[in-house]
Amino acid sequence: MNWRWRPSAAPLAAAGLVAALVFLGLPMAGLVLRAPWSSIGELLGSDELTTSLRLSLVISLSATALAALLGLPLAWALVRLRSGLVRRTLLALALVPMVLPPVVGGVALLLAFGRRGILGRPLETWFGVSVAFTTTAAIMAATFVALPFFVLAAQSGLRAIDVRLVEAGRVLGVAGAASFARLTLPLARPALAAGAVVAWARALGEFGATITFAGSLPGETRTMPLAVYTALDRRPDVAVALSILLLVVSLLVLISLRDRWFAAPSGDRPAGLG
Amino acid sequence: MFRRLTPVVAIAVAMGACGGGGGTAGEAELTVFAAASLEPLLDEWRPAIEDQINADVRLSFASSSVLARQVVEGAPADVLITADRSSMRVAAQAEAVRDLTIVARNRLIIVVAPSNPRRINSLRDLTQRELHVVLCDPAVPCGRLTARLLSDAGVSLEPSSLEENVSAAVGKVVFGQADATVAYASDVRSRPGRVEGVDIPEADDQELEAVYVAAVVTETNRRGAAERFIEFMTSSQGRSRLQRAGFLVPGGQA
Numbered sequence: 458m459n460w461r462w463r464p465s466a467a468p469l470a471a472a473g474l475v476a477a478l479v480f481l482g483l484p485m486a487g488l489v490l491r492a493p494w495s496s497i498g499e500l501l502g503s504d505e506l507t508t509s510l511r512l513s514l515v516i517s518l519s520a521t522a523l524a525a526l527l528g529l530p531l532a533w534a535l536v537r538l539r540s541g542l543v544r545r546t547l548l549a550l551a552l553v554p555m556v557l558p559p560v561v562g563g564v565a566l567l568l569a570f571g572r573r574g575i576l577g578r579p580l581e582t583w584f585g586v587s588v589a590f591t592t593t594a595a596i597m598a599a600t601f602v603a604l605p606f607f608v609l610a611a612q613s614g615l616r617a618i619d620v621r622l623v624e625a626g627r628v629l630g631v632a633g634a635a636s637f638a639r640l641t642l643p644l645a646r647p648a649l650a651a652g653a654v655v656a657w658a659r660a661l662g663e664f665g666a667t668i669t670f671a672g673s674l675p676g677e678t679r680t681m682p683l684a685v686y687t688a689l690d691r692r693p694d695v696a697v698a699l700s701i702l703l704l705v706v707s708l709l710v711l712i713s714l715r716d717r718w719f720a721a722p723s724g725d726r727p728a729g730l731g
Numbered sequence: 732m733f734r735r736l737t738p739v740v741a742i743a744v745a746m747g748a749c750g751g752g753g754g755t756a757g758e759a760e761l762t763v764f765a766a767a768s769l770e771p772l773l774d775e776w777r778p779a780i781e782d783q784i785n786a787d788v789r790l791s792f793a794s795s796s797v798l799a800r801q802v803v804e805g806a807p808a809d810v811l812i813t814a815d816r817s818s819m820r821v822a823a824q825a826e827a828v829r830d831l832t833i834v835a836r837n838r839l840i841i842v843v844a845p846s847n848p849r850r851i852n853s854l855r856d857l858t859q860r861e862l863h864v865v866l867c868d869p870a871v872p873c874g875r876l877t878a879r880l881l882s883d884a885g886v887s888l889e890p891s892s893l894e895e896n897v898s899a900a901v902g903k904v905v906f907g908q909a910d911a912t913v914a915y916a917s918d919v920r921s922r923p924g925r926v927e928g929v930d931i932p933e934a935d936d937q938e939l940e941a942v943y944v945a946a947v948v949t950e951t952n953r954r955g956a957a958e959r960f961i962e963f964m965t966s967s968q969g970r971s972r973l974q975r976a977g978f979l980v981p982g983g984q985a
Contacts, residue, residue: 567906567908571906571907571908572863572907572908573906573907573908589863589891589908589909590863590865590891590892590908590909668895668899671892672865672891672892672893672894672903672908673868673892673893673894673895674890674891674892674893675893678892679893686895687868687870687893687895689797
């Protein structure tokens with residue numbers, strides 16, 4: 458390293474920091490400044506808003522539960538496998554919805570579970586079952602995009618469990634399913650909770666896969682983000698009010714997580730398998 | 732340190748140069764913001780238009796209301812074409828556009844899967860319970876016209892979804908997710924083999940037709956090319972091309 462460069466780096470870094478703060482802060486300030494504060498209570502109480510709010514809660518909470526249900530075995534397998542091609546394939550499969558553009562996820566869901574999809578068509582012709590344009594479809598879309606966030610958190614949580622505790626349990630006669638339920642899950646609880654919160658936030662914000670796969674009908678599939686998009690033209694006040702609500706929720710999520718999601722697990726827990 | 736930075740600087744400079752080059756070429760480029768239902772036609776037609784008006788054309792498609800708002804907010808467009816009068820009125824009232832010209836009309840039509848497997852022959856057929864019918868949201872022109880058409884015809888539907896633009900609505904039929912939608916005649920014409928149209932006698936009414944209005948963006952520095960673009964669309968050659976694409980063209984008026 459060339460130490461002579463150090464002094465001139467400070468103003469550059471400061472300028473960069475200011476630019477970053479403006480870039481991130483100004484859009485938030487824009488929402489706050491443009492919000493229809495005088496009528497926000499009335500707007501947030503309107504039918505259009507409460508309907509989409511209720512729907513968003515139902516869909517995102519269901520998706521979080523499903524993501525946990527499907528994600529836990531996945532995370533467990535990923536920890537167990539440790540390495541190898543199977544693990545890498547499984548990991549890639551579990552994480553791909555996180556990097557895939559959501560609208561592509563929606564098309565993929567359509568091709569699998571849509572009315573002419575691989576599974577969707579036989580389901581409809583044989584059993585008359587179709588998820589098309591139902592809240593179920595919106596839950597599926599939200600689960601699809603939220604799952605990787607839970608898997609990542611659960612995986613690191615399970616991996617960080619002190620293996621000696623599980624060993625001790627075995628010596629004391631707690632093994633198999635009982636060991637998983639009474640030792641592993643409680644030990645991984647903080648990580649699982651953090652995963653669930655992040656997955657929920659992602660499910661709540663889901664837009665692209667939902668509008669592609671589930672459509673947009675008030676009370677059925679038009680969640681808050683879809684309602685923001687639809688209201689933008691006709692009723693910008695409603696759109697901004699909804700956006701403020703989503704911004705507040707996002708901030709609450711971050712506050713509730715503190716450092717659980719971002720920082721490496723340390724301090725209060727002994728690292729074992731890691 | 733300098734030596735290590737050199738490649739980075741070289742790349743940055745090269746990219747800057749490319750950007751500059753693009754800018755120079757951009758002076759000859761005409762940016763057209765057009766309603767989503769014009770996309771299949773204009774994409775195909777573009778090379779011929781470029782030859783005719785002697786300028787490169789860059790196209791951007793979205794719903795009319797979104798485009799009008801973007802133009803009002805200063806988006807770098809030279810020509811705006813909306814699929815309704817009211818979106819254009821928003822832009823005109825903000826003095827963001829001038830020289831308004833009606834270039835075409837479009838009639839509503841029922842869009843179904845190829846060979847019409849559900850035997851849908853009229854608006855009333857759309858009310859069958861087991862059908863999934865999607866409509867355009869009343870916030871966009873096709874949805875506004877459809878809502879008026881249905882109420883005039885005394886038909887009440889329970890749509891499965893209210894789509895944000897006409898392409899999304901037709902896409903749901905193309906993918907087989909929906910059994911039918913109501914869209915424009917040109918949407919069917921531009922998707923041969925993928926969807927079929929069922930004429931709606933009740934839609935044969937000027938009040939229920941989409942009106943395509945073109946205008947020159949006030950702030951443009953490509954006024955000449957913008958005017959030539961709109962003139963070409965309304966020329967006899969342009970009108971017959973629009974007609975072949977399923978649009979109705981104004982009889983005689985500019």
